[in-house]
Amino acid sequence: MSKLNIILVDDHSLFRNGLKLLLKSLGVAENIYEAGNGREFLEIIRHEKVDIALMDISMPVMDGIEATDIAMAEKPDFKIIALTMFGEEEYYLKMINAGVKGFLLKDSDIKIVTTAIEEVMKGNNYFSQEILLKLVVHKEKMQKEPELLSEREIEVLTLICKGMSNQEIADKLFVSKRTVDKHRENLLGKTQSKNTASLIMYAMKNGIISS
Numbered sequence: 001m002s003k004l005n006i007i008l009v010d011d012h013s014l015f016r017n018g019l020k021l022l023l024k025s026l027g028v029a030e031n032i033y034e035a036g037n038g039r040e041f042l043e044i045i046r047h048e049k050v051d052i053a054l055m056d057i058s059m060p061v062m063d064g065i066e067a068t069d070i071a072m073a074e075k076p077d078f079k080i081i082a083l084t085m086f087g088e089e090e091y092y093l094k095m096i097n098a099g100v101k102g103f104l105l106k107d108s109d110i111k112i113v114t115t116a117i118e119e120v121m122k123g124n125n126y127f128s129q130e131i132l133l134k135l136v137v138h139k140e141k142m143q144k145e146p147e148l149l150s151e152r153e154i155e156v157l158t159l160i161c162k163g164m165s166n167q168e169i170a171d172k173l174f175v176s177k178r179t180v181d182k183h184r185e186n187l188l189g190k191t192q193s194k195n196t197a198s199l200i201m202y203a204m205k206n207g208i209i210s211s
Contacts, residue, residue: 003030010056038067052079072099102126
């Protein structure tokens with residue numbers, strides 16, 4: 001993976017400085033930008049070339065949820081990984097719905113952080129195992145029982161969870177991409193999901209895939 005332009009968004013400068021030093025020592029980043037809140041983050045990504053953000057949730061001025069929501073509306077392909085602590089479960093689904101591609105605990109090993117960055121830059125989602133468990137349990141409490149999925153929808157959902165695009169799924173199942181587009185649309189509606197990350201949560205909760 002080529003070196004990236006990364007922005008660290010957190011209101012604690014000590015945390016930013018520590019993570020910045022670790023990322024620099026591993027040669028992951030070309031440039032590392034810093035922001036103390038969501039408003040500063042938005043100002044930076046509007047004027048600088050940034051590939052990916054590591055985003056805190058609770059911040060003054062503008063929190064990570066609002067900042068992510070605005071950033072994804074302006075730059076739909078932008079990559080954001082949320083940084084969180086235990087006890088913030090109420091924000092998890094809000095961040096996923098806003099458009100984050102991954103979740104990490106703030107005390108994660110630096111190797112896990114770099115793995116998450118690599119996976120998200122490839123177009124995949126990445127959630128630490130602790131976060132996955134919290135997400136599934138939290139969504140199970142909040143979500144009403146959805147409509148049952150057809151065998152074909154389960155098949156499509158399984159392939160989505162493997163990171164396959166709609167075209168790749170269509171080729172594998174020998175159907176048109178338009179058919180897969182419709183299946184994905186139906187899956188989002190039936191599972192009350194807003195994006196791929198939410199579909200993955202549903203699939204794990206219901207035993208379609210394992211974590």
